Amino acid sequence: MIVMRNVGVRILLIVSGVIFLGYALLLVYAGTQSSTGLQGTEFIQFGVATMCFSLAYLYPQFKVNDERTQKIRERGMLFTFLIMMGVFIILMTLFMADVIHFNGMQTVGIITATMISVVFLSFVVLSKRY
Template sequence: MKWSSKAGRRFFLVAGFMFLFYSLLMVFASISTGAFFAGYELVYVSSAVMAFCLAYLYPQFKENDERSKKIRERGMFFSYIFIMGYMLILMALFQFQIIDLNGYQTVSLLTSLTIITVFSSFVILSKRY
């Protein structure tokens, strides 16, 4: 059974709204218990962003042509540069003790930034190419 373009987009939109709802629920629960920014909240938010980006990109990525390969290749290249920048900034913030995060929070923050950067760069490049 072949999925149509609308069914694939609809799936990612529903998943995006579910992740958005879960992230709002987790943020509210974290704030109400006084333990805000445990780390997992940002992962849910970035998963929602990823699902919305994939809903937008689904018709283009469904066809595995040269254009979609170029978007993926360039997107990963630009994301790599930004991720290195995030790491340098975080290292400086830790070195000068401007922020104080534990290991789980730091990994969650980097994971979230990576997911958001990669998929938003795909969307930006899909408009360009």
């Protein structure tokens, strides 16, 4: 079994984030240049890139599973739940008012990317606070 040091894991996560970000930008470019438009998977790629960058920052802190990391995870999930409820209310209001028009795949992609991003960004914010 290969044991990687903190730096190796962080570099791997940063490289993965750059790859996902590049792939997402490529999908956005291809979608905007074609007649089909954005499909919805681009948003998920942005969310995964955000997750990789956040985990690269959080890895040294979350490597040690102590009370502080448990508190950050618990509070982060609570804040994520509250923020996602707000996002759902805003999206439902915009859909009912016919302000935005997305198909099902785009809507699922936006919600998934938002959830992934909010979870890990709340962990980052809370890790600076606690």
